[in-house]
Amino acid sequence: MIAKQVNQKAWFMVLPVFLIVAFSAVIPLMTVVNYSVQDTFGNNVFFWVGFDWFRDLVHSPRFHQAFLRQLLFSGIILAIEIPLGIAIALTMPKKGWGVPLCLVNMALPLLIPWNVVGTIWQIFGRVDIGLLGHTLAAFGIDYNYTQDPIAAWITVVIMDIWHWTSLVVLLCYAGLCSIPDAYYQAARIDGASRWAIFRYIQLPKMHRVLLIAILLRFMDSFMIYTEPFVVTGGGPGNSTTFLSIDLVKLAIGQFDLGNAAAMSLVYFLIILLSSWIFYTVMSNVGEESSPTKEGGGA
């Protein structure tokens, strides 16, 4: 038996990590916390207001609307991107020359910077010069994302699907590639239908990567800013003003620092909380315990 030696010196080893975390996260966060409980009339003079900003925020219809819009947006893109990503991953070839071709094609949208994606779709959708907008107009379809909220939503949603479905595809594809041939062979011997193969072999093997995909896509879409800002600027009206766009309007447009700081914190906590809920729920779905408990997984 090895006697446990208590050695406090080890704490010094952790010190650099503490410092990094302090500078990268805690200190900036504290300034926000600071603003969220104070008010100012300029001249760098602050006075304590307690939780007034938070109270304002949770009772503000503007925040409620932005929040609901945000939820709706994340819900829609998850509902489309996840099944679509799975479907595309299932049709991708497993070997041969098609593999690199598909992979490169899939990776391309992921490599384009956010604001470029926004710009592409901004121009693509324009009725006067954009390929999409102009073509639709030529077919007599009334599509104008700068005036019609529905068109604006469709544009923003399709843009996100175009930009990010690849991520889901690549993750699912990696999951699918890890399934040994023997599983498919056994399924054929057992007379399993295409659906049964998906349901009992492919889906369980993709379970883990899907969890990651949903989490990533949820968090990312919940924080989306650049692309809709470039395309619609939050409009028409406030119809595509998501939480982050609203926050920027508040903090920089109106310079409502207290309000904005309170909103930042709430925003952050919402994301933290929903990610945690997602993770807990997803890792319990379909199995009572994770493979780590049995010491090595399938």
Add this chain to the structure above:
Amino acid sequence: MASITLKDLAHSYRGESENPDDFALKKLNLTWRDGGAYALLGPSGCGKTTLLNIISGLLIPTRGQVLFNEQDVTRLPTEQRNIAQIFQFPVIYDTMTVFENLAFPLKNRGRTKQEIEPRVIELAGMLGLEKDLYSKAQHLTADAKQKISLGRGLIRKSVNAILFDEPLTVIDPQLKWQLRSQLKSLHKKFKFTMIYVTHDQTEALTFADEVIVMYGGAIVQIGTPEALFERPEHTFVGYFIGSPGMNILPCALKGNRATIDGIEIVLNQSYKAQPTGKIELGVRPEHLKLEAPGRDGLPVKILKIDDIGRHKIAKVALNNCQLSVIMPEMTALTGDMGTLVIDTRHANIYLDEHLVTGETL
């Protein structure tokens, strides 16, 4: 239930080709009797799995035909062949319980619950899975998982054949022995055609009525375990079967006299003038005797003696050739020289690796 015939079968993973080296399975003709227990024995990469996959329809052969009772099924998909196959590593459906796993092949074929349930419970009992029947298969040990795989292979009663692809590799020896005898009794009871692939000669020899030895994509011998032991038709069979394998010594041959490294041995068969080729003499370690130096026989140098319990194995050198000799446990030998006595009734002659028979004198 059906007999399975392979007609001019050959398979290349690179597609049709003129180059014989491309073929993982060289041309073969073979019939598996209905209800027979066959073992398919051979080294890694000799094409055993390829052959099974062709029978089960997972692979379509490049050339030739597969017949189930006279009916050509070469291009029939696996699902319609009514074949069970068990793979080397356990395949289980993670999200299902053990019961659902076992019931899966029946459920897919539209059997009713009333049919499925008693059958699953009966089989789980035979395999010793009853206590885990309603727990998730994912969390069981590798042994139990492989039993589930076996179970899914055995669950359908009227299959044409059950193909086992080294199913007991991952199972520990004690249980291996148990499962092996269980499979054997199941075979006796239900008379399904059974093809059992293995690396392990004891497994093959205890299991099968007939053993098929493959080497380099071709079948080198088909026979009962005794025939494989007594008269290997190919040097590979001699070497592969038996422990240690047959001693294969290059020699020159004239009539009934073989000359090994300048030492002449008189055989009990006479061979006609041989055409050119590689001539070798094969004799099993069981058919050699090591005696004190100076006796009648071949003088050899003793290199090493291993005691493996039931008997001793001596490694001896006859000039430049090395041989293994099996000696009874009690033999005592002193010194490092000895006399080798060959039981010439059991000495075989091979020409280019294939057995040739002479005339008995």
